[in-house]
Amino acid sequence: MPEVKMRTISYSTAINEALHEEMARDEKVFLMGEDVALSAISPATAGLGDRFGHERVRNTPISELGFTGAAVGAAMAGYRPVLDMRRIDFMMLAIDPIANQAAKLRYMLGGQVSIPLVIRAPEGGGSQNGPTHSQCLEAWFIQVPGLRVIVPSDPADAKGLLKSAIREDNPVLFVEYRALYSLEGPVPEGDHTEPIGKAAVKREGSDITLIGIGSQARSCLEAAELLAGEGVDAEVVDPRTINPLDVEGIADSVRKTGRCIVAEEGHKSGGVGAEIAASLQEAAFGALKTPINRVAALDVPVPVHTKLEAIVLPSTEKIVAAAKKVLS
Amino acid sequence: MARSTSRLSRKRLGEMYRTMLRIRRFEETADDLYMVGKVVGGVHVSIGQEACSAGVCAALREDDAVLTTHRGHGHSIAKGTRLPEMLAELMGKVTGLCRSKGGSMHIADVSKGHYGAHSIVGANMPMAAGIGLAYQLEGKDQVAVVFFGDGASNNGAFHEAMNLCAIWKLPVVFFCENNQYAVSVPAEYSTSVDDISVRSKGYDAPGLTVDGMDVAAVYEASREAVAHARRGLGPSLIEGKTYRFFGHSRGDPHYGMYRTKEEWEGWKGRDPLIVCEKMLKMTAKQKKAHADAVEAEIKEAIEFAESSPEPEESVALEDIFA
Ligand SMILES: Cc1ncc(C[n+]2csc(CCOP(=O)(O)OP(=O)(O)O)c2C)c(N)n1
Ligand SMILES: [Mg+2]
Numbered sequence: 001m002p003e004v005k006m007r008t009i010s011y012s013t014a015i016n017e018a019l020h021e022e023m024a025r026d027e028k029v030f031l032m033g034e035d036v037a038l039s040a041i042s043p044a045t046a047g048l049g050d051r052f053g054h055e056r057v058r059n060t061p062i063s064e065l066g067f068t069g070a071a072v073g074a075a076m077a078g079y080r081p082v083l084d085m086r087r088i089d090f091m092m093l094a095i096d097p098i099a100n101q102a103a104k105l106r107y108m109l110g111g112q113v114s115i116p117l118v119i120r121a122p123e124g125g126g127s128q129n130g131p132t133h134s135q136c137l138e139a140w141f142i143q144v145p146g147l148r149v150i151v152p153s154d155p156a157d158a159k160g161l162l163k164s165a166i167r168e169d170n171p172v173l174f175v176e177y178r179a180l181y182s183l184e185g186p187v188p189e190g191d192h193t194e195p196i197g198k199a200a201v202k203r204e205g206s207d208i209t210l211i212g213i214g215s216q217a218r219s220c221l222e223a224a225e226l227l228a229g230e231g232v233d234a235e236v237v238d239p240r241t242i243n244p245l246d247v248e249g250i251a252d253s254v255r256k257t258g259r260c261i262v263a264e265e266g267h268k269s270g271g272v273g274a275e276i277a278a279s280l281q282e283a284a285f286g287a288l289k290t291p292i293n294r295v296a297a298l299d300v301p302v303p304v305h306t307k308l309e310a311i312v313l314p315s316t317e318k319i320v321a322a323a324k325k326v327l328s
Numbered sequence: 329m330a331r332s333t334s335r336l337s338r339k340r341l342g343e344m345y346r347t348m349l350r351i352r353r354f355e356e357t358a359d360d361l362y363m364v365g366k367v368v369g370g371v372h373v374s375i376g377q378e379a380c381s382a383g384v385c386a387a388l389r390e391d392d393a394v395l396t397t398h399r400g401h402g403h404s405i406a407k408g409t410r411l412p413e414m415l416a417e418l419m420g421k422v423t424g425l426c427r428s429k430g431g432s433m434h435i436a437d438v439s440k441g442h443y444g445a446h447s448i449v450g451a452n453m454p455m456a457a458g459i460g461l462a463y464q465l466e467g468k469d470q471v472a473v474v475f476f477g478d479g480a481s482n483n484g485a486f487h488e489a490m491n492l493c494a495i496w497k498l499p500v501v502f503f504c505e506n507n508q509y510a511v512s513v514p515a516e517y518s519t520s521v522d523d524i525s526v527r528s529k530g531y532d533a534p535g536l537t538v539d540g541m542d543v544a545a546v547y548e549a550s551r552e553a554v555a556h557a558r559r560g561l562g563p564s565l566i567e568g569k570t571y572r573f574f575g576h577s578r579g580d581p582h583y584g585m586y587r588t589k590e591e592w593e594g595w596k597g598r599d600p601l602i603v604c605e606k607m608l609k610m611t612a613k614q615k616k617a618h619a620d621a622v623e624a625e626i627k628e629a630i631e632f633a634e635s636s637p638e639p640e641e642s643v644a645l646e647d648i649f650a
Contacts, residue, residue, distance in 0.1 A: 034510070034511065034513065035511045035512045035513060038512045038585070038586055040585055041511070041512055041580075059513050059517065059518070060518075061479065061482035061483075061510070061513070061518040061519070062449050062450070062479045062480060062482055062483050062510055062518075063482050063483055063484065064483075065484050066484065089448065090448065090449075092448075093448075093450075093483075093484075093485075127369075128368040128369040128370075128431070129369055129370050129431075129433075130369055130370070130429070130430060130431045130433060130434060130447075131429070131430070131434070132433070132434075132447050132448050133370065133433070133447065298644070298645065299648075300644065300645055300648050301429075301648075303428065303429035303430075303643075303644060304368065304369045304420065304428060304429060304430060304431030304434075305368070305420045305428035305429065305431075305638075305639055305643075306368055306420065307638065307639070307641070308428065308429065308639060308641070308643060308644040311641055311644040312644055
């Protein structure tokens, strides 16, 4: 294999590079959303409007239902739209074209169409933006057959998986974690892609498996460092995509460690952690020495107040505490 | 575009001036406190748009309802929302209107007929229809006013709510503050019409565009629309042409990114407070009397908010179910 050159860039720059490269590679790719055309507004969309023009980098009115439905139509008609939802909370106005239409059309029409659509959905709390601007809603969408759901936790995966998502012939919900936008990390130079549907071990260890979704994969890595200081050797696994979920990939780790925590920023009830825990007990029940423990947002909305918000959201400290409980 | 006639009494106009000044000073204060980290969360000020808040709410009764948006301090104050409790909410105190859980974007004071700032664009309009429906079902003559922006007028929620109110003759006034932009996107680009008020035609309802920098013009148009609703004749749509003197929120400058300095200065020259001062031919002494009274009120609000306690941890888990 040729040697891959790495450089350090941020998560938002990684997203930006993926968009630039895929728009340059395929003229059927175009971007739509509120405030996407102005380069200065968001680092993820910087320079796109100036480079590709406002036909292909298209501002929309505040019409989430309208422009998402339009993107489904354009996808059926041969384009590869990428939507920028600004926040997943606003995407709630567009669930019909996503869940009732995009995800079902190919099946419902007996395979006559495909919907190569990417919906970029930034999300997450920690900035005191309150109940309607802090949610993590990926769990809702793993209930929708026909929709891929991607949850990258570092710059390399953000770039590699976004590029794969844009090349994918199916609708993809591509979740971006706002708290990670400024996170820096190594990303291979050139046309870097990552496979959809494969988990990644982000840190090797033997005592316990910490499975983290998106922002919480970061927290799991931090938790593993803290645990290392106390003599615990934690492995961190990032599923990276949650539909499809790489059950075998994560089960391999659990077979090795026998213990497992699942951490996510969404709410606990009916969360991604519940799905993963259920899948793991189906796949690797015999390997589990202790019950799987979940760390997630408490089942209340995310309040504005800084201290209250911290009580509701998951954190590195909460993961460490859960790990110690499982290990004791 | 409708401008004001001179039927209004000096006393009434003076009251509206006072309301506008209270809004201006409250928001300047909130902005200052944000800069020093004492106000947390998303904050969107309406400085420049005060005539819309003051003019509309002057046409309302205390038992009428308002619903507002992410840019809702002005509407809240004009409807009678308590300043100290509102500032306490912005500063994350448990004495805040929403016990520090909603923040600036979700201010509500239901006891004053303020059914909330709603920060998902468009969400407030169908809810306003529902409040109107409740009034109608109970045979009351109350009216609900819903404030929204030019950007929100492109959302399906606006159109569905207008149609519901029209077919059921609900007592709702739709007031669109056309401040020309939705974040960076100009209304000129995003909106199919020059005057948003013409969209009322599609719902067979009255529509009027007024000078949103002229509080008297806003008041007069609102009085008619409110009377129309109270008589059981259904919704109206008023558009106030206005401008925010600040950026959309804290992240963008007053001008230079998507608005030109010339455009900004042009609107600044029509500051609703100055327009009103001229109409009232206010003397320096009169201005000072207003300013002193408002300063005292602001000072009291700051003292209340500063001295209020932070919430206990248990507050995080309260209020989820009735
Ligand atoms: C459904 C939805 N989409 C997008 C947003 C993000 N957003 C918040 S305010 C805003 C612009 C609103 O423009 P306008 O309605 O004109 O009100 P203004 O901010 O000018 O007062 C946008 C796009 C949101 N809060 N809700
Ligand atoms: Mg606007």
